[in-house]
Ligand code: BES
Ligand code: MN
């Protein structure tokens with residue numbers, strides 16, 4: 001992956017194939033670049049004063065330096081109106097710059113800091129570059145001419161020599177490596193990523209990063225009474241797996257040991273089962289493992305950053321298939337917690353596997369809080385669209401923290417309520433609860449179902465059905481190339497960083 005560096009700006013000396021300079025809309029003052037060669041400077045000034053380039057958001061123009069200065073080319077990049085500029089704009093613009101550099105076949109490029117220097121700006125610019133340069137080309141011929149050379153270095157030129165900005169970039173590089181890892185596994189086609197493959201990827205990850213790991217397989221799941229996971233996986237020839245990873249920072253004192261529990265849905269392919277889905281867009285159900293991929297990636301980030309927190313990640317993984325051995329509408333399943341569930345739709349499978357993973361994780365690890373991520377309902381997309389994830393929880397402090405962090409990371413989240421009425425919709429005539437609550441409020445009744453298995457522990461559910469991959473209704477962002485987005489990794493890492501206890505130095 002590209003590495004993003006930070007350097008004190010000396011643009012009259014910076015050897016680079018492309019220097020990107022951000023320009024706010026209708027601002028002609030170009031004093032930040034007076035160290036440029038006078039003729040290059042004059043040429044840029046004229047471009048701006050002639051209004052050939054106005055700096056509208058995302059626009060760009062190339063200026064050739066013809067040997068006048070250490071940079072081969074300069075790209076003016078429109079930042080839009082100064083008063084509307086946020087960290088998210090910086091992320092998008094830096095991503096644009098990186099993609100342009102790639103089109104120009106550059107091996108490296110540099111960017112002048114877009115606006116006033118602060119930690120958020122450096123973080124966002126680093127993320128934008130490293131996220132935008134991601135592409136999934138595992139299945140393309142390596143001699144394919146369409147694949148441009150890789151950019152392996154990008155530099156942010158800043159007006160400070162404080163080392164703290166390089167450590168911000170270093171941290172962001174690690175987080176983006178984790179996001180891109182999530183994308184790499186989430187983009188795998190379903191024929192190459194059955195639950196066993198996901199489990200083996202998790203085991204290698206654990207090896208590499210020193211995580212404790214355990215994979216519970218089919219027969220053991222039966223013995224343990226994980227009725228939900230067993231039922232959903234029954235229709236497939238690819239046996240189900242429950243993946244458990246533990247990260248212990250080792251620096252925490254007595255009383256700070258309780259871990260966070262992260263649970264991620266990993267349905268490697270969701271046909272709907274006996275309640276089969278229509279064939280249109282069924283291919284997109286390879287992304288039904290995205291919640292689990294995010295959890296694996298957060299475990300990787302936390303370990304690579306050596307955060308002073310304890311975290312357990314649990315990923316129930318199944319394939320939901322129709323066959324002679326599938327679970328059926330009408331089945332009543334005894335779950336790990338002991339509660340019974342009447343199955344009225346086999347396509348509401350995510351909540352069945354999450355319920356067991358939640359109950360098991362809470363019973364085994366007594367976590368201080370639980371967060372689950374899942375591509376759980378089409379209804380979440382109906383409610384909020386494809387650019388905002390739905391959050392539902394039982395703990396106001398935790399939901400508020402996630403909401404606020406999501407504003408910073410650009411991983412937009414909005415809370416839906418969990419009033420008592422929703423629980424009425426999942427009451428069953430024959431069992432403790434049923435697995436569907438009808439069309440009204442479908443994203444919330446799914447969450448209401450899950451809340452039955454959270455056992456009073458502070459819990460938040462994030463429905464990433466709309467945001468986990470680029471789909472119909474997705475707003476195009478430079479830093480989210482086609483396919484899996486790795487949604488949630490950056491926000492969850494930020495949440496865990498807030499919880500970090502100061503490390504002894
Ligand atoms: N994985 C799907 C949810 C989904 C659908 C995510 C489309 C993204 C795009 C989930 O397993 C599912 O099928 N949910 C059903 C629930 C219903 C049967 C109550 C749904 O949303 O239709
Ligand atoms: Mn389904």
Ligand code: ZN
Pocket residue numbers: 267270288347349350375376
């Ligand atoms: Zn599903």
